[in-house]
Amino acid sequence: MSQAPVLDLRGIHKSFGPVQVLHDVAFSVYPGEVTALVGDNGAGKSTLVKCIGGIYPIDSGEYFFEGEKVQVGGPRDAAALGVEIVYQDLALCDNLDIVQNMFLGRERRSGLILDEATMEELAARTLDGLAVRTVTSLRQRVSSLSGGQRQTVAIAKAVLWNSKVVILDEPTAALGVAQTAQVLDLVRRLADRGLAVVLISHNMNDVFAVSDRVAALYLGRMAAQVKTSEVTHSQVVELITAGRSGELGLQNGNGATS
Amino acid sequence: MTTTMVPEKGAAGAPAIAPHVRGYVERVRGGDLGALPAVTGLVVLCAVFSVLRPAFLSPINFANLFTQGAAVAIIAMGLIFVLLLGEIDLSAGFASGVCAAVLGVLLTNEGWPWYAAVLAAMATGAAIGLVLGTLVAKLGIPSFVVTLAAFLAFQGVVLLLLKEGTNISIRDQTILAIANKNMPPVLGWVCVAAGVLAYAALQIMQARRRTARGLSAVPTSLIAFRVGTLAVISGVAVFLLNLERSRNAAIVSLKGVPIVVPVIVVLLVVLTFVLQRTAYGRHIYAVGGNAEAARRAGINVDRIRISAFVICSFMASAGGVIAASRANSVDPNTGGSNVLLFAVGAAVIGGTSLFGGKGRALDALLGGAVVAVIENGMGLMGYTSGVKYAVTGCVLLLAAGVDALSRKRAAATGRR
Numbered sequence: 001m002s003q004a005p006v007l008d009l010r011g012i013h014k015s016f017g018p019v020q021v022l023h024d025v026a027f028s029v030y031p032g033e034v035t036a037l038v039g040d041n042g043a044g045k046s047t048l049v050k051c052i053g054g055i056y057p058i059d060s061g062e063y064f065f066e067g068e069k070v071q072v073g074g075p076r077d078a079a080a081l082g083v084e085i086v087y088q089d090l091a092l093c094d095n096l097d098i099v100q101n102m103f104l105g106r107e108r109r110s111g112l113i114l115d116e117a118t119m120e121e122l123a124a125r126t127l128d129g130l131a132v133r134t135v136t137s138l139r140q141r142v143s144s145l146s147g148g149q150r151q152t153v154a155i156a157k158a159v160l161w162n163s164k165v166v167i168l169d170e171p172t173a174a175l176g177v178a179q180t181a182q183v184l185d186l187v188r189r190l191a192d193r194g195l196a197v198v199l200i201s202h203n204m205n206d207v208f209a210v211s212d213r214v215a216a217l218y219l220g221r222m223a224a225q226v227k228t229s230e231v232t233h234s235q236v237v238e239l240i241t242a243g244r245s246g247e248l249g250l251q252n253g254n255g256a257t258s
Numbered sequence: 259m260t261t262t263m264v265p266e267k268g269a270a271g272a273p274a275i276a277p278h279v280r281g282y283v284e285r286v287r288g289g290d291l292g293a294l295p296a297v298t299g300l301v302v303l304c305a306v307f308s309v310l311r312p313a314f315l316s317p318i319n320f321a322n323l324f325t326q327g328a329a330v331a332i333i334a335m336g337l338i339f340v341l342l343l344g345e346i347d348l349s350a351g352f353a354s355g356v357c358a359a360v361l362g363v364l365l366t367n368e369g370w371p372w373y374a375a376v377l378a379a380m381a382t383g384a385a386i387g388l389v390l391g392t393l394v395a396k397l398g399i400p401s402f403v404v405t406l407a408a409f410l411a412f413q414g415v416v417l418l419l420l421k422e423g424t425n426i427s428i429r430d431q432t433i434l435a436i437a438n439k440n441m442p443p444v445l446g447w448v449c450v451a452a453g454v455l456a457y458a459a460l461q462i463m464q465a466r467r468r469t470a471r472g473l474s475a476v477p478t479s480l481i482a483f484r485v486g487t488l489a490v491i492s493g494v495a496v497f498l499l500n501l502e503r504s505r506n507a508a509i510v511s512l513k514g515v516p517i518v519v520p521v522i523v524v525l526l527v528v529l530t531f532v533l534q535r536t537a538y539g540r541h542i543y544a545v546g547g548n549a550e551a552a553r554r555a556g557i558n559v560d561r562i563r564i565s566a567f568v569i570c571s572f573m574a575s576a577g578g579v580i581a582a583s584r585a586n587s588v589d590p591n592t593g594g595s596n597v598l599l600f601a602v603g604a605a606v607i608g609g610t611s612l613f614g615g616k617g618r619a620l621d622a623l624l625g626g627a628v629v630a631v632i633e634n635g636m637g638l639m640g641y642t643s644g645v646k647y648a649v650t651g652c653v654l655l656l657a658a659g660v661d662a663l664s665r666k667r668a669a670a671t672g673r674r
Contacts, residue, residue: 095546106555107540114536121473137474139474
């Protein structure tokens with residue numbers, strides 16, 4: 001694809017005390033595409049995502065957004081750029097309803113008072129736009145929703161803000177077959193609307209079902225970033241488990257030395 | 259979004275009430291009991307006491323209930339903010355004592371005007387909250403420990419302020435009036451009328467606006483029911499309070515709504531507004547429900563924590579001023595002994611969860627009423643303090659048990 005990446009990371013290093021979690025990671029995300037971010041447990045997927053989202057500061061490296069170098073110092077900076085993250089543990093408040101959750105931290109107000117009517121309208125429009133028909137009332141508490149519905153709300157929350165990059169951390173991990181299909185369908189629709197979607201997943205079926213590109217992390221290094229159509233199932237598994245697969249991947253053995 | 263986009267139409271074109279009733283029944287069944295236990299308890303207790311001791315229903319006793327319960331209810335209203343975060347403030351009782359002592363010393367010993375002394379007392383309250391909140395939020399000491407330490411320390415501070423336990427009497431007429439004087443009967447009726455009308459107008463306006471925008475609105479019949487309930491309760495209360503309750507009306511007439519009642523109502527309205535209608539209130543619920551989610555949503559969790567403690571101690575200072583007014587004096591026991599436990603009990607009995615994320619300012623009043631009725635009714639029955647304490651303790655345990663059980667049930671039915 002000739003399009004420029006909307007989000008482009010270069011030479012990212014991140015360590016927690018003596019433990020270096022990310023080594024010289026490069027990562028690009030393109031609009032209108034689903035980029036699958038894969039890797040074994042502890043490969044650094046979640047850390048990378050949290051660096052993108054501004055939860056963790058990066059130690060060194062460059063963060064380009066729409067071609068411009070930016071500094072992301074916190075979640076609000078990332079949100080201001082248009083980067084939204086849907087975390088594995090969802091980050092929804094069970095005691096609040098759907099609308100309240102979708103606008104949490106960015107409530108619409110008229111003067112001092114919350115503008116509930118506008119928020120409800122916008123939430124309804126967003127869910128309609130995503131063709132979500134599984135929730136009966138927007139004023140339902142999140143605690144009464146099923147796993148798939150919660151995931152839907154979390155994703156809708158992310159796209160409510162005209163975001164440009166939506167990162168989904170294992171959105172299907174805890175879901176049944178039907179709900180997984182629903183969520184993957186939603187993921188595809190986000191990309192078709194022109195958003196850049198990053199999908200973190202352990203599930204190869206999910207990866208091959210919806211993604212356009214695959215980025216594989218191996219022990220904190222980016223082993224390869226390739227088009228999904230150009231690799232096979234087993235090649236991706238090799239990249240995840242060994243960091244290389246034939247011509248692809250890290251060429252200096254196990255990648256632990258540098 | 260099918261149902262929300264199309265407002266449900268009743269027979270007369272108005273939104274139907276049935277779904278609301280059904281929704282409420284479902285919520286209660288699902289373990290979200292709300293105010294139900296407190297209201298039921300209040301009705302049962304009042305019925306029992308009025309049968310056993312007809313004096314319970316006398317106008318003078320009814321007025322006493324308000325002045326007896328006022329300080330605890332106000333402290334409980336502040337505690338709600340801390341409880342909503344899943345924290346606890348054990349020092350609220352003695353914080354109110356410290357503030358009352360500051361008031362007494364400044365007013366009587368230093369001769370300050372009442373408004374300056376009250377301001378100083380409330381500033382003391384806010385400062386206490388700031389310190390407690392900062393220790394909890396920034397240093398990460400569990401609120402239980404921080405406020406337990408403060409509970410002990412403030413007990414000492416009260417003694418120090420009062421020079422080892424001397425009793426400072428309050429002679430300022432304005433301060434004394436808060437808990438001891440009454441509004442003119444006519445003014446009581448005017449306030450009720452204005453309050454009910456304002457409530458009705460707000461509800462109707464909100465429903466109209468939502469209907470106009472095609473959103474589901476509260477049906478008119480439900481609004482009528484709510485407004486009617488408010489009108490009946492406040493009307494009966496004011497009627498009873500406006501009855502002559504002096505033993506000898508020829509010497510001194512005693513009637514009208516105690517001034518402390520409108521003070522409580524105003525505080526209730528303000529705190530309810532803050533919790534339900536402002537972004538700040540929404541953030542309090544969010545932090546109580548899932549602090550990590552709130553943090554990720556860009557909410558400054560530490561600032562919310564600190565502010566909740568400030569509000570709690572500030573309300574405690576207001577409770578301290580009222581306690582001083584009612585007792586006509588400040589002594590080392592002001593805000594001590596059972597005040598804190600009654601306040602926590604009031605909040606929990608009213609339906610505020612000790613686990614955070616669930617509660618309303620109104621809970622403090624409902625629970626406070628239950629506590630005051632127990633205290634008052636058992637006093638009339640001639641039980642000793644020992645029995646009263648034991649019973650109140652059991653009621654608190656019962657309320658906490660209901661809270662825990664309803665939470666369990668809510669988790670089982672997916673309505674945590």
